[in-house]
Amino acid sequence: MAVLGALAGCPGTDGPDTETPSSPDETPRTEPTETGRDRPRTDAYENVVDITEAGADANGEESIVPTLDEIDTSNTLVRFPSGTYFIDDSWSPSGAERLGLYGPDATITTVEEFEGPLFGLGTGSKVSDLYVGGFTFDLTPEDTGPRPINARVTDSMRVENVTVRGELDLDQDGMRFDVTETDGHGTIWNLRMPDGGDPEYSNTGCYVGESHVGELLFQNCSFDGFPDNGLYASSAKGRVNVVGGQYRNSGVANIRVSGPSTVRGVMVRCDEAREGVENMRGIRLRGGKDVVVENSRLVFDKVSSSDGAITCAEWLDAATIRNTHITVNADDVPAIWAKPSARNRADVRKHPIRIHSVRIDGSASSGAAVRISERSGTLLSNLCICQHGNERNGIAVDGAHQTTVRGSSITVSGRPLATEGISVRRDNLSLQSTSTGRSSCSCPQNR
Structure with a gap:
């Protein structure tokens, strides 16, 4: 990945950081390949039903909910041929131990002011x-924004190649x-929600709730x-792993996780400031370890x-941030901020917050590239920070004893x-401190 190449030439490095090793607990256990995607295994189901034949x-033009209600969904794959399907009420099947819904060329529409879920x-x-x-899911008409899918499974879930079109403009999450x-375990692959939500409502693109206790992988998704x-x-x-994908211009956080979780290989970009979309964090590490x-x-x-861009919230016990490239051109925005701890963490590892092999660049003025606030024992190693905006500090440490750089x-x-x-x-x-902020930087150029 380009991030690793960009960091390799950074002067002052001292080799691998033995304090931040990879371990099974820090690696997603489920990273499926793309083989076999785009189609379900029909032989895994006792029944295969063409919904139009049903x-x-x-x-x-007519709601398909009555037809869905008539289908025996126990161990059944329901195929949706190419077409547009209208749903005017929630469909919640009963007796569906194993259920598949497959519509690679199917579009779902709904009524205005219906909050869902559709499925x-x-x-x-x-x-x-x-x-x-x-x-x-076509949610482009005004006052349309129901929850498209609310799925809870006990064992195995695969949601693949699903797209939501249209801005969610109801007071309902996605x-x-x-x-x-x-x-x-479950995998959400290539879920695309490119049109976001109306800032009039505090809606969320995708929510993983308190009843999730297994393992869930989001791969190649975009919000x-x-x-x-x-x-x-x-x-x-439970564990939530986020691997790859594009996350842009959301408020509160583009990606928000707690431990144990991994965020790997994602692209997060904020380049549009809309009124009503506040505190545009990139990745928020909310809690856990x-x-x-x-x-x-x-x-x-x-x-x-x-x-x-990356924040460690007050309730976070421990986290590792590594091999990552952060560009900040927005003034007074830190690339990384480890906020004060909300409770005593004496039983956590030697270095609760570890930041290793991170490159930070950009033209941001004022503030600091990295803020460590009352997070004692923080370890920062192999960093390359080059920010040429006016009055920009590098690493600001406040009340964090035994910090190592x-x-x-x-x-x-x-x-x-x-x-x-x-x-x-x-x-x-x-x-190096430059008076103008415009002298050459010791960090290598982007690659």
Whole structure:
């Protein structure tokens, strides 16, 4: 990945950081390949039903809910041929131990001011094995924005190639997914919600709730322009892994997780400041421990407001941020902010917050590239910080005792290390403060 190449030439590095090793707890256990996607396994079901042969209208004129209600959904795959299907009420099948819904060329429409969900799968009765693939939900008419899918499974869930078109302009969140047993797992692949939500409402693109206790992987997904989080998964008790994908211009956080979770290889960009979309964080680490952000790219060009591209919230116990490239051009926005701890963390690992092999660049003025606030024992290593905006500090440490900064290069217009009277352990550092903020930077150019 380009991030690793960009960091390799950074002066002042001291090799791999043995304090932040990879471990099984920091790696998603489920990263499926693309083989076999776009189609379900028909031989896995006892029954395969063509919904139009069952009587459903494929022209979008008559509701298909009565037809769905008549289908025996136990161990059944329901095929939706090419067409438009109208849903005017929630469909929550009963007796669906194994259920598949497949519509690669199917478009779902609905009525105005209906909050949904359109598909309530496992919400009224137990579903142990669920597949949903290929649908487009057309929510482009005004006052249209129901929850398209609310899916809760006990064992296995696959949701693939689903698209939501149109801005959600009702007081309702978007998707919701939960795996409700500890040994269950699910994959959400290529879920696209590019049109966001109306800032009049505090709606979320996708929510993973408190009943999620298994493992859920979001891979190659995209969320754009939601007022209250793009992917909101910090309430989940189980593991949520986010791998790849594009996350843009959402308020509160584009990605919000708690531990144990991993965010890997994502692209987060904020370049549009809409009124009503506030505190545009990139990745918010809300709570728990064993949270990892790695191999990711974040770009902050323009925001309505933001307290950081990556933030460690007060309730977070421990996290590792590594091998990541952050560009901040928005003034007074930190690339990383570890906020004060809300409780005593004496039982957490030696370095609760570890920031390793991170490159930070851009033209942001004022504030600091990295803020460490009352997070004692923080370890920062192999960093390359180059920010040429006026009065920009490098690493600001406030009330965080036993902080270590080593093997790093910092070139800023303000103070490379602003320690506010705190003793910071330093080793093998290259520090440069430029009066104009416009001199050449020691960090290598983007690759």
